[in-house]
Amino acid sequence: MERIISVIAEKVTAAFLAAGYEDRFGAVKVSDRPDLCQYQCNGAMAAAKQYHKAPILIANEIVKVLAEDPLFSQAEAVAPGFINLSVGPEFLADYVSQMQKEPKFGLQTAENPQTVVVDYGGANVAKPLHVGHMRPAVIGEAVKRILRYAGHKVIGDAHLGDWGTPIGLIITELKVRQPDLVYFDPDYTGEYPKEAPFDVSELEEIYPYASKWSKEHEDYREESRKAILELQQGRRGYMALWEHIMRVSMADLKKAYDNLGTVFDIWGLESDAQKYIPDMVKDMKDKGYAHLSEGALVVDVKEETDTKEMPPCMILKSDGATLYNTTDLATIVERMTKYNPDRIVYIVDKRQSLYFEQIFRCAKKCGLVKPETGLVHIGFGTMTGKDGKPFKTRDGGVMRLSMLIDLITEEVRSKMADREMPEEERDKIAKQIGLAALKYGDLSNQPTKDYIFDIERFTSFEGNTGPYILYTMVRIKSILSKLTDAPNAAHVAGREYGPEESALLLTVARFADSVEKAVAELSPMRICQYIYELADCFNGFYHANKIVTEPDEAKKADWIALLKTTLGILNDCIEMLAFEAPDKM
Numbered sequence: 001m002e003r004i005i006s007v008i009a010e011k012v013t014a015a016f017l018a019a020g021y022e023d024r025f026g027a028v029k030v031s032d033r034p035d036l037c038q039y040q041c042n043g044a045m046a047a048a049k050q051y052h053k054a055p056i057l058i059a060n061e062i063v064k065v066l067a068e069d070p071l072f073s074q075a076e077a078v079a080p081g082f083i084n085l086s087v088g089p090e091f092l093a094d095y096v097s098q099m100q101k102e103p104k105f106g107l108q109t110a111e112n113p114q115t116v117v118v119d120y121g122g123a124n125v126a127k128p129l130h131v132g133h134m135r136p137a138v139i140g141e142a143v144k145r146i147l148r149y150a151g152h153k154v155i156g157d158a159h160l161g162d163w164g165t166p167i168g169l170i171i172t173e174l175k176v177r178q179p180d181l182v183y184f185d186p187d188y189t190g191e192y193p194k195e196a197p198f199d200v201s202e203l204e205e206i207y208p209y210a211s212k213w214s215k216e217h218e219d220y221r222e223e224s225r226k227a228i229l230e231l232q233q234g235r236r237g238y239m240a241l242w243e244h245i246m247r248v249s250m251a252d253l254k255k256a257y258d259n260l261g262t263v264f265d266i267w268g269l270e271s272d273a274q275k276y277i278p279d280m281v282k283d284m285k286d287k288g289y290a291h292l293s294e295g296a297l298v299v300d301v302k303e304e305t306d307t308k309e310m311p312p313c314m315i316l317k318s319d320g321a322t323l324y325n326t327t328d329l330a331t332i333v334e335r336m337t338k339y340n341p342d343r344i345v346y347i348v349d350k351r352q353s354l355y356f357e358q359i360f361r362c363a364k365k366c367g368l369v370k371p372e373t374g375l376v377h378i379g380f381g382t383m384t385g386k387d388g389k390p391f392k393t394r395d396g397g398v399m400r401l402s403m404l405i406d407l408i409t410e411e412v413r414s415k416m417a418d419r420e421m422p423e424e425e426r427d428k429i430a431k432q433i434g435l436a437a438l439k440y441g442d443l444s445n446q447p448t449k450d451y452i453f454d455i456e457r458f459t460s461f462e463g464n465t466g467p468y469i470l471y472t473m474v475r476i477k478s479i480l481s482k483l484t485d486a487p488n489a490a491h492v493a494g495r496e497y498g499p500e501e502s503a504l505l506l507t508v509a510r511f512a513d514s515v516e517k518a519v520a521e522l523s524p525m526r527i528c529q530y531i532y533e534l535a536d537c538f539n540g541f542y543h544a545n546k547i548v549t550e551p552d553e554a555k556k557a558d559w560i561a562l563l564k565t566t567l568g569i570l571n572d573c574i575e576m577l578a579f580e581a582p583d584k585m
């Protein structure tokens, strides 16, 4: 279906042509002043310059043409030359009933679907998921689903860190604690044990301990660097240990992501890309892109127009070891080889912005991607406590993600304490609402902004929150359940529409506009803004009308259809945001 704004723009464009002006002046946008009109065209002002005529005169001519069109309930010229436009509820009701018949409510899915890789896990093995992993998982999942809804082919990749510093530290610490393990014997040639010499809780204790210790001890740090290098060179015992670490920790990570409702299509690992490194490095050297600088191999990525510092991109350290950069570049090679994507989108902390700028430039310069391949970094800020510092446990420790989910679920459960329902059902609903509160609280912000984890606000059933959206959906479900026997007739022409119904119709009709904006900007926030407005419009309509007892059967049938569409759209939207609505709450 054509978007409603395009339907209007076509008419305005035609009016400019009919009045003897160029059609390009007929562009239309959603009004900045919804109290005055729904849409506006500012083209008369621009045309005035070209045609040496007062803008209001041009606007008047256009309005004269438009006023004859039954589409418009309002076409007004306002000084100095604005054209204010609104469409009537009759047209909107028609448009909405058309939407009801179309898949995805008439959204035009991508004509040329793109293949997009979304890189949004980034957790590191041997470390439990903590609150810092929540944002990429939540934002990335929504970006992936929005693009997919719009018809693109999207591959969500966990891209787990399984290769760098942490693994070196764990191996080093294990060697200190259990030096007699067969993995450390360089002369051992037999098979290694099937069982790991640790369980997941030991693993999770070892890493932070080793990390802290290494910060204070240079020799320990050196040991661990050596361990990584030897692992990269394929030392057997270390490879076997690495496999144990992987197996034990992956199972745990999968559970944690699953609990959050994050669904990766592939569980890529940093180490997967290692086999692409030698050829990539050789090519960079052969083609003269990479050169030695103080022993390290680097690629210059500075451009003349740079106003900020842009250090070269390091490919190999002076001891020949690969690093985070090398892995990300080789992962680009891997992805191009396997999926040939049109775009790769990274959802990673904004503190890595400069890093990604270097990587992207390096990838383009060295021809790892096509000139037209999109490389996008969506950098996100920090979720903080009320003190403005990263959100912590009460005693100041790193908070696990599972603990955060429990915290918010518990808060919701206590709000629902007076509801009559079996405990099990209450638990399930509280979890659904809790996740919605958490995700909506995050996604309704610009990703780059830091935001405060405000549990009271997030879990409130009123205001711009996830639970408010769910509450509205539950309300619609409950009304519909009382109306099952009502006739489902097509809407009737020539009836009265209240202002609340008109507002709801207009917002429903703008669904595709919002999705397209979200897709173009890769912005789940746009979907949040839209469903908040839609929920508000619905509640306005609900309070202004007695839907269930409405005596006019034809009107009631219209309303049932409108309710179903509103609910259907809300459903599709929260599915894009990766949360779900209960049947009651």
Ligand code: ARG
Binding pocket: 119, 121, 122, 123, 124, 159, 160, 161, 328, 346, 348
């Ligand atoms: N594992 C990394 C870290 O903990 C984040 C990975 C982000 N993704 C990427 N392609 N670099 O910092």
